[in-house]
Amino acid sequence: MIRLWLAVWMSRLAGWASRLTGRGGSSLPGVVARRIDPRVLSRLTARLPQGAVLLTGTNGKTTTSALTAHLLRARGWRVIHNHAGANLILGLTAAMTQAARCRIYPRADVALLETDEATMSRASLETRPRAVLVTNFFRDQLDRYGELSTTVAFAARGIASLAEDGWLVLNADDPQVAQLGAGLRRVVYYGLAMPSPDGASDYQAVDAQFCPRCGQSLTYQRRFFAHLGWYECEPCGWRRPHPDLAVERWNRAAGEVEFDWRGHRLRLPWQLPGLYNLYNLAAAAAMALTMGMVPEQVEAALQNFRPAFGRMEPVRMDGATVWLALVKNPVGFNQVLQAVSEEPGFKVAVLLINDRYADGQDVSWLWDVDFEGWVGRTGIAAWWVGGIRARDMAVRLKYAGVAESAITIAEDPEKAFASARQAFPAATTYVLPTYTALLEIRRYLARRGHVRHFREG
Amino acid sequence: MLRFLHLYPEHMNLYGDRGNVLALAQRAKWRGIPVEIVHAGPGQAIEWSMVHLVFLGGGEDVHQARIANDFYSRRQDLTVALTEGLPMLAICGGFQLLGHYYRPQAGQDLPGIGFLDVTTEAGPSRAIGDVVSDTTLDLHPGTLVGFENHSGQTYLGSGVAPLGRVRWGHGNNGRDGTEGAVRQHVIGTYLHGSLLPKNPHLTDLLLSWALERAGEVVPLPPLDDQPEWMAHQVIVARQKQPAMSGVRLT
Numbered sequence: 001m002i003r004l005w006l007a008v009w010m011s012r013l014a015g016w017a018s019r020l021t022g023r024g025g026s027s028l029p030g031v032v033a034r035r036i037d038p039r040v041l042s043r044l045t046a047r048l049p050q051g052a053v054l055l056t057g058t059n060g061k062t063t064t065s066a067l068t069a070h071l072l073r074a075r076g077w078r079v080i081h082n083h084a085g086a087n088l089i090l091g092l093t094a095a096m097t098q099a100a101r102c103r104i105y106p107r108a109d110v111a112l113l114e115t116d117e118a119t120m121s122r123a124s125l126e127t128r129p130r131a132v133l134v135t136n137f138f139r140d141q142l143d144r145y146g147e148l149s150t151t152v153a154f155a156a157r158g159i160a161s162l163a164e165d166g167w168l169v170l171n172a173d174d175p176q177v178a179q180l181g182a183g184l185r186r187v188v189y190y191g192l193a194m195p196s197p198d199g200a201s202d203y204q205a206v207d208a209q210f211c212p213r214c215g216q217s218l219t220y221q222r223r224f225f226a227h228l229g230w231y232e233c234e235p236c237g238w239r240r241p242h243p244d245l246a247v248e249r250w251n252r253a254a255g256e257v258e259f260d261w262r263g264h265r266l267r268l269p270w271q272l273p274g275l276y277n278l279y280n281l282a283a284a285a286a287m288a289l290t291m292g293m294v295p296e297q298v299e300a301a302l303q304n305f306r307p308a309f310g311r312m313e314p315v316r317m318d319g320a321t322v323w324l325a326l327v328k329n330p331v332g333f334n335q336v337l338q339a340v341s342e343e344p345g346f347k348v349a350v351l352l353i354n355d356r357y358a359d360g361q362d363v364s365w366l367w368d369v370d371f372e373g374w375v376g377r378t379g380i381a382a383w384w385v386g387g388i389r390a391r392d393m394a395v396r397l398k399y400a401g402v403a404e405s406a407i408t409i410a411e412d413p414e415k416a417f418a419s420a421r422q423a424f425p426a427a428t429t430y431v432l433p434t435y436t437a438l439l440e441i442r443r444y445l446a447r448r449g450h451v452r453h454f455r456e457g
Numbered sequence: 458m459l460r461f462l463h464l465y466p467e468h469m470n471l472y473g474d475r476g477n478v479l480a481l482a483q484r485a486k487w488r489g490i491p492v493e494i495v496h497a498g499p500g501q502a503i504e505w506s507m508v509h510l511v512f513l514g515g516g517e518d519v520h521q522a523r524i525a526n527d528f529y530s531r532r533q534d535l536t537v538a539l540t541e542g543l544p545m546l547a548i549c550g551g552f553q554l555l556g557h558y559y560r561p562q563a564g565q566d567l568p569g570i571g572f573l574d575v576t577t578e579a580g581p582s583r584a585i586g587d588v589v590s591d592t593t594l595d596l597h598p599g600t601l602v603g604f605e606n607h608s609g610q611t612y613l614g615s616g617v618a619p620l621g622r623v624r625w626g627h628g629n630n631g632r633d634g635t636e637g638a639v640r641q642h643v644i645g646t647y648l649h650g651s652l653l654p655k656n657p658h659l660t661d662l663l664l665s666w667a668l669e670r671a672g673e674v675v676p677l678p679p680l681d682d683q684p685e686w687m688a689h690q691v692i693v694a695r696q697k698q699p700a701m702s703g704v705r706l707t
């Protein structure tokens with residue numbers, strides 16, 4: 001008990017100290033807490049009436065957990081939530097130790113923890129989650145984990161420590177994710193039931209599209225993007241499980257989505273662009289409904305949702321709209337470009353590519369983004385490139401057929417952004433940064449008073 | 458007209474390998490040379506005499522294992538074509554399969570076609586990071602840049618020359634300073650990046666070999682490669698910054 005008390009208080013002290021010295025997002029609070037009491041995460045989550053819920057997967061973790069937290073709060077639960085990106089074991093620990101001001105055990109109902117795939121096994125073992133949600137598996141940050149199959153194995157190990165009465169919430173449209181639920185009883189699947197969208201070029205980023213059971217090629221009846229869709233393996237008969245929650249219709253112009261939840265019709269307000277955000281919404285709704293929320297509560301709660309910072313968030317600046325969307329892997333980048341192409345207006349883009357550890361040190365992935373297919377459709381009139389690897393991005397655009405006169409290079413992300421705004425002050429500006437470039441742009445916007453929730457991330 | 462064959466693009470397309478095919482195609486098109494890109498997967502027939510350049514990328518271990526037998530079954534026809542001067546660029550896993558064998562940590566050896574006199578064994582850790590090498594090819598400038606990410610350690614036999622000597626980075630095996638291998642018009646390397654967009658001199662050399670194979674005597678007029686060389690220079694310059702060098706994660 002003394003040990004836990006010390007761990008929590010020393011961790012909070014470390015948190016205050018690192019904020020005082022101007023560096024938020026430090027890993028120190030987590031390190032201190034775990035050094036003093038290695039079981040601190042497990043002790044703190046065990047006291048929560050609804051326990052812990054873990055969200056993992058390659059793309060959409062941050063938006064999905066922000067949405068899920070929003071929904072669960074609307075039903076009256078007090079939710080502990082880790083900051084976007086602080087999703088390794090130290091970040092999870094820090095979220096728990098810093099959730100209360102004076103008490104040791106936070107006065108909350110549930111801890112909703114966005115968890116990195118490689119941390120799943122450990123986080124799950126320590127928190128014995130009541131539910132685990134897996135969004136999708138795409139190639140990402142390969143210099144960190146090695147291979148996609150390794151990532152899938154990490155998640156599978158995490159699921160093995162699910163609480164006995166725990167639920168698994170899975171994306172039915174991703175074969176590697178759906179496979180995780182095979183043979184388990186307490187599984188809720190979500191997926192899309194709309195027609196396939198128009199694809200870009202046929203030379204798309206080729207991701208895993210082999211049967212996770214027998215290794216043969218999957219055939220698709222519908223394909224939404226990358227390897228997400230209605231698939232079937234003819235040789236072994238394995239196919240997409242029937243989803244409990246299905247997105248049936250999306251009216252982008254009216255900002256409305258229709259779901260089917262086990263025969264019950266839901267009509268939700270929805271303003272975010274892009275099919276990938278629709279998956280995030282479906283995931284969060286499936287989780288909230290699994291946790292016992294009723295459909296009417298979900299409908300009502302979505303009336304006033306705002307997205308997480310830098311996940312396709314509109315910022316009004318001097319009379320124009322600036323969108324910020326993190327890009328970190330080929331599938332995500334393609335999806336953002338598709339979303340841009342669906343928006344109206346005169347548009348310019350600012351692509352900010354860093355290659356620090358958190359961005360992925362290998363920029364090869366830029367060549368797996370289907371710029372050939374998208375540049376002509378996005379309607380972007382001028383491109384700015386910035387960041388440490390601005391030169392690589394410029395070459396990528398050149399080979400995708402963008403005229404060199406339409407590309408401006410300014411390595412400093414702030415300068416690239418400022419230059420784009422100055423050149424076309426009335427244009428809708430799409431800022432697409434990698435992770436550390438997003439942090440740089442956020443600091444810049446915060447200094448100029450444009451960012452509302454400064455501490456997130 | 459040049460016809461490029463991208464072998465096993467669904468299985469062997471890790472780390473932006475397709476960027477190399479895109480670079481070859483664009484640099485031909487910018488010079489008015491029409492290009493056709495064809496794909497071939499396991500079991501599909503290939504008419505080697507119709508192909509002017511072959512590209513084979515890297516893949517995850519499970520995928521590499523799935524195509525290895527198919528590739529091996531093509532060894533006779535392919536060896537004849539390569540000996541006759543068919544140019545080929547093979548990266549990472551593809552490079553390994555051009556050698557005699559790949560020996561994983563556990564399980565059976567994957568047989569290679571043995572056109573390049575090299576052997577590869579899985580090492581205890583991954584070599585990950587930027588690479589700058591001085592190439593043995595007659596190219597100006599003499600540097601190649603890229604990013605390596607491999608656990609295989611490759612050793613060259615006496616029948617093959619290295620593609621380059623590492624100035625910075627791990628290279629084939631981290632010991633003898635060699636990077637990649639070259640024999641006739643066949644190049645194997647561990648460099649991603651993607652490799653060819655940032656090394657336009659190497660791209661043009663491959664294009665000139667492909668034209669030779671097609672029997673077209675067309676000179677390659679120079680292009681404005683300033684953006685490419687700026688990207689190339691970003692990596693060459695890192696070697697001079699000690700803080701950035703030697704970063705190795707395993």
Ligand SMILES: [Zn+2]
Pocket residue numbers: 211212213214215216233234235236237238
């Ligand atoms: Zn199957």
